[in-house]
Amino acid sequence: xxxxxxxxxxxxxxxxxxxxxxxxxxxxxxxxxxxxxxxxxxxxxxxxxxxxxxxxxxxxxxxxxxxxxxxxxxxxxxxxxxxxxxxxxxxxxxxxxxxxxxxxxxxxxxxxxxxxxxxxxxxxxxxxxxxxxxxxxxxxxxxxxxxxxxxxxxxxxxxxxxxxxxxxxxxxxxxxxxxxxxxxxxxxxxxxxxxxxxxxxxxxxxxxxxxxxxxxxxxxxxxxxxxxxxxxxxxxxxxxxxxxxxxxxxxxxxxxxxxxxxxxxxxxxxxxxxxxxxxxxxxxxxxxxxxxxxxxxxxxxxxxxxxxxxxxxxxxxxxxxxxxxxxxxxxxxxxxxxxxxxxxxxxxxxxxxxxxxxxxxxxxxxxx
Numbered sequence: 001x002x003x004x005x006x007x008x009x010x011x012x013x014x015x016x017x018x019x020x021x022x023x024x025x026x027x028x029x030x031x032x033x034x035x036x037x038x039x040x041x042x043x044x045x046x047x048x049x050x051x052x053x054x055x056x057x058x059x060x061x062x063x064x065x066x067x068x069x070x071x072x073x074x075x076x077x078x079x080x081x082x083x084x085x086x087x088x089x090x091x092x093x094x095x096x097x098x099x100x101x102x103x104x105x106x107x108x109x110x111x112x113x114x115x116x117x118x119x120x121x122x123x124x125x126x127x128x129x130x131x132x133x134x135x136x137x138x139x140x141x142x143x144x145x146x147x148x149x150x151x152x153x154x155x156x157x158x159x160x161x162x163x164x165x166x167x168x169x170x171x172x173x174x175x176x177x178x179x180x181x182x183x184x185x186x187x188x189x190x191x192x193x194x195x196x197x198x199x200x201x202x203x204x205x206x207x208x209x210x211x212x213x214x215x216x217x218x219x220x221x222x223x224x225x226x227x228x229x230x231x232x233x234x235x236x237x238x239x240x241x242x243x244x245x246x247x248x249x250x251x252x253x254x255x256x257x258x259x260x261x262x263x264x265x266x267x268x269x270x271x272x273x274x275x276x277x278x279x280x281x282x283x284x285x286x287x288x289x290x291x292x293x294x295x296x297x298x299x300x301x302x303x304x305x306x307x308x309x310x311x312x313x314x315x316x317x318x319x320x321x322x323x324x325x326x327x328x329x330x331x332x333x334x335x336x337x338x339x340x341x342x343x344x345x346x347x348x349x350x351x352x353x354x355x356x357x358x359x360x361x362x363x364x365x366x367x368x
Contacts, residue, residue, distance in 0.1 A: 101127045238251065293317075
């Protein structure tokens with residue numbers, strides 16, 4: 001586990017949930033469904049009550065498929081007389097028609113501006129999921145609607161009829177339902193093409209789709225202020241000092257006390273984690289600033305350092321274990337840190353030997 005994953009696992013789970021206050025047991029609300037569909041890039045919600053055209057729907061279908069990354073490579077050719085080559089819908093309509101998800105009309109027409117119906121959606125979704133004409137007998141349209149309902153692709157659509165026109169809200173529900181449905185002869189949900197999985201209540205959580213990358217470490221001092229390094233307004237952020245929640249107003253006095261701070265942040269949840277030399281019993285994280293006085297190797301591997309000794313700014317000597325390959329490389333003969341260099345290391349926890357010596361586990365560092 002690298003340092004960013006470590007900080008994330010310790011703190012971000014608790015704070016990221018504030019962006020979407022819901023429990024794992026709750027059913028998928030419309031807002032959650034909307035967020036999932038938006039994050040996949042299938043559509044960008046604007047006005048839920050507006051009707052959706054066939055051209056728009058073809059675009060959504062392709063963006064919800066494995067062909068979404070190939071659109072730019074589609075030749076500038078239209079397969080329908082009423083779809084101009086320079087139409088933004090043209091490449092999507094071509095793919096949707098070629099894959100059999102949507103059909104044209106007599107005379108080589110697609111009618112991209114006409115509204116799309118639930119029957120159109122049923123045909124398209126079942127085709128995407130791998131169903132063909134051979135899977136249905138008798139009335140194709142009626143049999144498809146029956147299968148569409150059986151697969152619960154109509155969830156949250158109420159008693160909507162097959163010939164009714166789809167709104168944006170309907171499409172959000174439809175594509176969310178598609179994402180959590182298993183294709184024919186598959187044991188994984190269709191949304192797995194986006195690396196989506198179902199939670200314990202058989203829903204897709206948008207929280208798992210959000211960027212949970214923790215950025216850092218960053219050195220905060222008089223030259224490098226916190227506000228100049230954060231990509232969001234500090235007034236909207238949550239702050240944690242050595243694992244404990246603090247107010248923004250207390251940050252300046254903390255910096256004045258220590259002279260510097262080490263900072264991590266997550267832009268999505270607008271959360272800032274600050275670490276100092278004092279550390280915290282809550283998380284085991286602390287910061288050590290000082291000079292590297294020794295770099296240790298084992299006799300069996302003289303290329304990979306295992307630990308370092310730091311003489312701290314406070315005069316104390318600290319034994320620090322190098323926990324990851326990137327840290328070991330940084331302190332190796334090929335790295336950027338040598339004996340005599342000043343560093344700031346971020347440590348996560350420590351171990352104490354039988355003779356009372358403490359060894360700190362280094363998870364990140366900054367060259368001072």
